[in-house]
Every structure is written in structure tokens, then in C-alpha cells.
Amino acid sequence: MAFRPSASSVVLRAAVAILFSSGIATAEPLGPGVSVRGWTILSNSEPDAIAVIGAAKAYNINHLELSHEIVMDLREIRDTKRQALVGRLVDAAHTSGIQQVLLWDHALYDLNYYPAEFRTGPGGTIDLDNPKFWEWFKADYRALLDLAPRADGVVLTFIETGARVERQHSAKLPTPQDKLAAVVNAVSDIVIGERKLTLYARTFSYTHEEYRNIAGAIAKFTRPEVRLAMKEVPHDFFLTHPNDFFAGTIARPTLIEFDTGAEYNGQGLIANTWPEHMLERAKDLLRRPHVTGYVARTDRYGLTRIIGRPSEINLLALKRATEDPNVTADAVYDEFITARYGRAALPYVKEAFKNAFDIVTSSLYTLGTNTANHSKLDYDPYASSYSRSVSGKWIDPPLVEVRHDVNRRFHYWSDVVNHLAPAWGKVLKGTPLTETPEVIERGWLTPGDLIDATYLEYVRREKAYGVRVAEQSVGAIEKARAHLTDGQYQDLRHYFARTLLTARLHEAVSSAYFGFRVYARGEKFRTLQLMTSVGAALKQIPDLARTIREYPVKPATGGQWNWVEDADEAMRYYDWIVKSGWPKETRGFPNPYAGLTFPLN
Numbered sequence: 001m002a003f004r005p006s007a008s009s010v011v012l013r014a015a016v017a018i019l020f021s022s023g024i025a026t027a028e029p030l031g032p033g034v035s036v037r038g039w040t041i042l043s044n045s046e047p048d049a050i051a052v053i054g055a056a057k058a059y060n061i062n063h064l065e066l067s068h069e070i071v072m073d074l075r076e077i078r079d080t081k082r083q084a085l086v087g088r089l090v091d092a093a094h095t096s097g098i099q100q101v102l103l104w105d106h107a108l109y110d111l112n113y114y115p116a117e118f119r120t121g122p123g124g125t126i127d128l129d130n131p132k133f134w135e136w137f138k139a140d141y142r143a144l145l146d147l148a149p150r151a152d153g154v155v156l157t158f159i160e161t162g163a164r165v166e167r168q169h170s171a172k173l174p175t176p177q178d179k180l181a182a183v184v185n186a187v188s189d190i191v192i193g194e195r196k197l198t199l200y201a202r203t204f205s206y207t208h209e210e211y212r213n214i215a216g217a218i219a220k221f222t223r224p225e226v227r228l229a230m231k232e233v234p235h236d237f238f239l240t241h242p243n244d245f246f247a248g249t250i251a252r253p254t255l256i257e258f259d260t261g262a263e264y265n266g267q268g269l270i271a272n273t274w275p276e277h278m279l280e281r282a283k284d285l286l287r288r289p290h291v292t293g294y295v296a297r298t299d300r301y302g303l304t305r306i307i308g309r310p311s312e313i314n315l316l317a318l319k320r321a322t323e324d325p326n327v328t329a330d331a332v333y334d335e336f337i338t339a340r341y342g343r344a345a346l347p348y349v350k351e352a353f354k355n356a357f358d359i360v361t362s363s364l365y366t367l368g369t370n371t372a373n374h375s376k377l378d379y380d381p382y383a384s385s386y387s388r389s390v391s392g393k394w395i396d397p398p399l400v401e402v403r404h405d406v407n408r409r410f411h412y413w414s415d416v417v418n419h420l421a422p423a424w425g426k427v428l429k430g431t432p433l434t435e436t437p438e439v440i441e442r443g444w445l446t447p448g449d450l451i452d453a454t455y456l457e458y459v460r461r462e463k464a465y466g467v468r469v470a471e472q473s474v475g476a477i478e479k480a481r482a483h484l485t486d487g488q489y490q491d492l493r494h495y496f497a498r499t500l501l502t503a504r505l506h507e508a509v510s511s512a513y514f515g516f517r518v519y520a521r522g523e524k525f526r527t528l529q530l531m532t533s534v535g536a537a538l539k540q541i542p543d544l545a546r547t548i549r550e551y552p553v554k555p556a557t558g559g560q561w562n563w564v565e566d567a568d569e570a571m572r573y574y575d576w577i578v579k580s581g582w583p584k585e586t587r588g589f590p591n592p593y594a595g596l597t598f599p600l601n
Helices: 010-019 046-059 074-078 080-095 131-146 176-194 208-218 275-285 310-323 329-341 343-354 356-363 412-420 437-441 453-483 486-520 528-549 563-580
Strands: 036-041 063-066 100-106 153-157 198-202 227-231 254-258 291-297 399-402 408-411
Touching: 036 046, 036 254, 036 310, 046 080, 046 310, 063 080, 063 291, 074 080, 074 100, 074 131, 080 100, 100 198, 131 176, 153 176, 176 198, 176 208, 254 275, 275 291, 275 310, 275 329, 291 310, 310 329, 329 343, 329 486, 343 356, 343 453, 343 486, 356 453, 356 486, 399 412, 408 412, 412 453, 453 486, 453 528, 486 528, 486 563, 528 563
Parallel strands: 036 063, 036 291, 063 100, 100 153, 153 198, 198 227, 227 254, 254 291
Antiparallel strands: 399 408
16 A cells, blocks of 8 residues: 655644653563553554554553554565654654554565565475575565664564465475464564564464464464464454454463454444443453453544544443453443543433444344445445355354344345345355355355345345434434533534434445345336335435535545445446446356346336
């Protein structure tokens, strides 16, 4: 991702000067027995990063990770602007009392990063049996660490990286586990053995097989000082995923990574206030054997930091979970809202905040599976919603209880995916379903498009529920108005108004999209009820798109999800369904309803 130069405003200079007023302070890295309370900054917006660092003391933060737009791969630190930003943020964090500041890395990098003299294996792969490669690799790592001399260590993602090491050539390293461990061991020789810094090996997996590879690799780590970092969930940060079953099962200090930045769940631009959910996860994960603490993401790129915004409440929930095993969500709501908005506003703001989880899980999710592309409106052609992102991958048996006015238990695959996925989304070859071939083998998916009036009604009920609950939150903020400052009221009013518009857009587009697919199945499916509901939804889409585009107070920008662009996505569906006809192909797969339009008039 292109680096965005840091701001050089007077305000920023003053903030940095205050942090540095006592001189650059270096701190001892955290000992292995110290409880870790950490945050991760993803955005390279320096004013926002300084604001996060400035807030850390109140949360007793002793661990900070700089990642993604700041430094995703350690090689990026060769960029002089990025290098300077990293240096300033490391110094600012140390000066503010954060003991441990770590930089992210992913190894191996893209294959062409490594000199051609080492890419002599089959198909131009790296020959891992060449000792000179490892000499070069370690020398390169030393040079990279030299560019951030005051950082306290590295968080290394060693699986699912650019040039996947398990795909490189070796006769001496016979298994994927051996190859993965070889990379971590080489890095640990430098980070731990030579530099006496901290190293976290960060796990990531798409499948159960990859988890087995990870476990096997960790067993081959040669240095006991290597610590582990694991996500709160098995794969990506979905609210419907179970807690990570792997965390705490290995006898190494383990850090749990929480996504309070809501990557798939609104990115802080809409209502993301759910301490109940945070506490439920934390009270399990943080009390497991070998777990030494947590690290929470504080943004999702750009200007989306949650510090100073309503979803900061999730950070408070994590803090309180580490202090009091019996803390309740009500206590977190009461503390945060009273401190931020005053006691008189508490009952109303609390009512609004408490709806957030249900709004998001009935708007950005459909019948228990996430149907948003990193929070973006994208029912089709985003394939992961019907394969890779399905929580049923990690639940046995793969069942889900859906409330939201549906009140039904579904099988994730034979019910939800089988009916919601378009025909091309249920093809094994060429889609993320290759990660779960057992779904096909067990006969849980039937070829072709199976969406029908019954499942369309489930979808419509759930989306209508999301709108109704969002309306309740907007109404609660109106009741709070007399007890808020104008600034507080305006901030909350727009926050929940955008949430309501998002819910309404998903309601209209899902009804139009899934309803159109029912229509496309033929005459016997084209009931009066179907024609009426699809037509009504299609007529709502242009008005909703216009309202979003013209909304007077846009949310933070620069993040992964551009809220306003959902209006364009909605109109894409409208044009396909009403004007141009559905595309002939999606991702190279022919569509059974290619060229078909819906007779809106």
C-alpha cells in the first residue's frame, strides 16, 4: 500500500514536543511473566497515532504494535519517510510510558525480493538447502532491524505470507512444519539471540490443516523465548466465529489479538459498541493456560481510530476484564457513558449502544454468515461470504441459532450457504470452497441456485429487524438530546443515523438481489408477493443511494471501507437488475440468469 506522508501541522508538532519534553525514554522489554495489555496501530496517520499513544496511559497499556500502513513487512522500513515515522512513534510510545513497542513483519516476502542466485529450486523457488541463502537472510534481517534501533522487537506472521516458505524447495526440510519453523528460527537467532529483543510468532490459518502445520512448526521452534500471538477467532474477525480453540493449548506465553477496529463489522463508522461480546470472548480467552494478555486493534486504516469515539467502549471492556473477572457489561456501559456523556444521558445512550451488536449482525450478516466484504456492501461477486468466511468451518456440528425475528436453527452449509450462495459460489474448483472440500464431499451443497421464497422471507425479516432496532437507537439519542452538549448530540446523532441508513440500504439491496434470483428461477417462482416486494425494494435503492451520497456529515475517511461508496455498490445491483441485465459471467463462471432484467414498471 502506498505510504501517506505524515502531517507536519503545528498541532502535531506540539503534541510530539509534549511527549518528548522529558527526553527520549527507553524501557526494558516486558518479562515473560508480565501481564500484557496492548494496542495495535494500523493507520499511518501520525496525528491519530499520537492521539492513541496519548490515551494509552489511562488504559495501563504496556505493549504497542505498529502494523499495516505503518509497517506490514519489515522491509518497508527502508523507505526513509516510513522509517522516520516508525522512529517517532516508537519514541513517543516509550516517552509516554509504554514499555514494549514492536514492529510487524511477514516472512517470507514476495519471491522476487530474494536474489536470483537463491531461486534455483524447481519453478524458480528458493533452495532452502543452500546455506548461503540463510546467511543472506540473516544479514538482511540485521540490516532491517538497524533501521529501527529503538524498537523492542518483532511480531512475525510466518504463515500465509508472500513467498510461502512451505512451497519452497528443500530436501533437508521434508515437511511444511520444518520449513515454517526454519524461518522463525532464523529470525529468532537475530531478534532474540543477537539483539536480545522480543519476538512473537503470529499465527493465521484458513483451514484446520494449516492449524496442524502451525502446531507442528511451533513444536520445532528452537528458542523457548519465542512467544505466540493468536487471534480471538480461528480465522478472520467475524462476530459469529467461535473463540479460537487453538489459543492457550501450547506451553508458550501467548498473546490474544482482539479486533476492536471492527474490520468486517463497520470499522467504527457505524455503531460498534458491544462490551457484552468483548467480555464474553475475553473472560474465556484471557483465562486460558499460557495466555499472558491481549493486544487490541485501535483502527482500521486512515482516520478510523476508535479512541475518542463511541467504540472506544470496547477497549474499556478489555481493560476491565483483566482487572475484575466478574465485571459485567452493564458496569462497562455505565462507566464509559457516564464519564463521556454524563449520568443524566446514561439510560438513553446506553439503550442506543446496546443495540449495536444486533444491528450489525442482522445487517452486515445474513442468517448467521457475514455478507459484507470488509464491511462493504457486496453480496455478489464476493465469494468468501459463502465459503471462506462461513463460521460453520469452525463449528461442529455447523449449526447456528438465528434470532432477529427469524428464530430458527440453521445448518450453516446445507441450509444457509446452499440457499444464499449464487450458483457459481457453490463450485469447488476456482472458489474458496477448495479450503473446505468436505462440504462438497458430505453432500451439504447442491449445484445450482436454490434461493426460494422461504429463504427470501428469512432474509427480509432479518434485515427489517436490523432497521427497526437501528430506528430505536436513533430515537434513544433524540431522548438524550436534552442531557448532552450540542457537540455530543451531533456526534451521536450522525453516528446512529449513518447506522440506520446502512441497515436500510442492506434491507433494500438484499431484498432486490436475492428476490431477483428467485425471479430468475422461472415463472412458477414469480408470485405476486415476490414481484411486489422486489419492485418495492428496487424503487428504494436510488433514493437511499442519493441520501447516502448527500449525507451532510460523512464518517472518517481513508479506511478500508468507504461508507459513501456503498451507494455506488447499491446502484450497481440496481442497474444490473433493472437496466443492463445480469452479467454473463462472474469470476469466469457463467451465470444462469445472464442478461435477465426485472420488469420494474
